[in-house]
Amino acid sequence: MQSVLQACALAAGAAVLLIAAFVVAEGRPALGAVFGPVWDPEAGAFGVLPMLAGSLAVTAGALALAVPAGIGMALFLTEVAPPALGTAVRPLLQALAGVPSVVYGFVGLTLLVPAIRRGLGGPGFSALAGALVLAVMVLPTIAAVGEDALRALPPTFREGALALGATPWQAVRRVLLPAARSGLVTAVVLGLGRALGETMAVLMVTGNVAAAPRSPLDPVRTLTGNIAMEMGYAVGQHRAALFATGALLLALVMLVNAAARRASR
């Protein structure tokens, strides 16, 4: 039994290492060229910095919306809502997490993009549209993991704080949130990972212009969207540049995970 489980663990680890090695090896010829400011395959320019800016912009925007909302929802479910309401809301959150990303993209394309164009100006296809769609997509992850983190706290924490005369809000802010910090950071990192890696939904609403955005209403192209859109055509240096984009994404996610592990300690 132990050897079977060991083999499973080794297979998972080996798969990750193999993929990473393959991506880096395929991207190596272009690694020198990708840290440039211009992406124009027709002219042989393969700089992915505009897409890096695009990915960071939509991810940061999504987290700015989804982290307060998600942790607020987790607090509501654990501290405020009567148990009956909690059991009603939880399956809805799970359903939200299970919706395929292309559906989110389609809803964003038909509702959000025209609304932004009419209400705020610009082409509608924008970093803002991408951030909003992503925020809805990562919200259930942050809320569910955050709720687990809060629920795992011993009830004596809350009871002790309240017994000492703290108001419920003081108990949440001074006792519960700091005590659950490591779990909440995990929730945010999982959300961040999903936002950074999401491709289809973002591709459909961001307009995919390979230029760094100057305002939230400007169109952007993400690292993932760049790979998805052009992989069908890419040969030679262009293909290597897309693999280098993938390697950059991989490094970015690893960096975020390492930072989170440090922060949660």
Add this chain to the structure above:
Amino acid sequence: MRTLRCLLPLLVLLAACASSGRGLRVAGSTSVQPLAEILAEAYTRSGGGRVSIQGGGSTAGVQAVLHGVAGLGAVSRRLAPEESAQGLVAHTIGYDLLTVVVHPTNPLAAISRARLGRLFSGVAADWRDVGGPPGPVYLVSREAGSGSREAFRSLVGPVSPRALIQSSAGAIRVAVMANPQAIGYVSLPVARMGGLKALAVDGRRPDEPGYPLVRPVSFVTLGPPQGEAAAFLRFVASPAGRELIREEGLVPAGDGP
């Protein structure tokens, strides 16, 4: 229970056969896809084998044929010299009209090729510059490597790096339909799906002879076509196939561009 255990692999095998089939697989240009689907359906109905159609883009179609994943590649541009050198043969089935489309409420009805070039290169960024009402121009283009984009670039000129990028002809249609100030280009069958206004270019409407934005549409094979692929190509070149091509808004090969 034991019978079930014996049957299960068989069922899986059957299901796999049914889904992949022994039929011909066609992959490539998303702008040729609607026509390819109609031709495939008619071919099967007229007694031919099963044909499955996939998109992905012209270059993806070429790659699929080179790797033996597809029997035919749908290509909406000329083959590059290095592609022909690898043994690919293009069978031109007709000529597609690259249609310049705007929102139905756009008052513009015609444009010259020179002005179109100024719009798409980003030199003219306001509709006033090309005789329309004032307001920003939102360009919608295909991604680098797309057959439509390459044809457009060779017929009209460079595309501004500020143009919005959509990765299929259908997505361009949706984007232009949603924005009264947008302009894009799609093949005529996609433009005919409705919801858009096609502009006359250099005084010619897309359905008139002499329309300037024309490109060849081909199926490519690796070496001379064989078996199912040859039979399908024969059907496409038959009077019935040519009629379907004409109905879809393309000019069948032989009628001249």
